[in-house]
Amino acid sequence: MVPLHSYLILGGILFAIGMFGALTRRHAIGILMSIELMFNAANLSFVAFSRYLPESALRGQVFAIFVITVAAAEAAVGLAIVLGLYRNFKTVNVDEINLMKW
Template sequence: MVGLNHYLTLSAILFCVGIFGVLTRRNAIGILMSIELMFNAVNINFVAFSKFVTPTGFAGQIFAIFVITVAAAEATVGLAIVLLIYRNYKGINVDQINIMKW
């Protein structure tokens, strides 16, 4: 039987791949995609704990639904910001956007 640790390991690997994407991507949309990968890793954790620790309740799954909702809101606002940056700077590579750096 596939146990809790299998799902947690899968989720840890997926989360680390997402962090790697955030650290190394130059394109802002690529960074947003990596963040979505990390959200998915967290959701797998929530659902796995919901099944293996509290199998008679659904609190973990409800948490995952709220995470998905907030992720959708985040993607909408994030992509709107990306489009605005593209319009003003003619580029969305984050190493060229340094207006807030000293």
């Protein structure tokens, strides 16, 4: 049986990788993909807790379903924003979109 700590540490590693991508990618869609990685890492921890702590009574899995729902909504709106950015600026690199930067 794999101990609970292994799942949680794997979730932590995936979260850190996703966060690094979200902070450093120049491509706007790359940032969105990194954010999806972070969602997945959080979900992994939720599901692992819900499996290993018996009194949780599947609350972790239900919460993970809601996280997936919100992630889908976020992806749809985020990609629509990326399309709008490309239409107005002809680029999707977020560090070239600095109209409001002083």
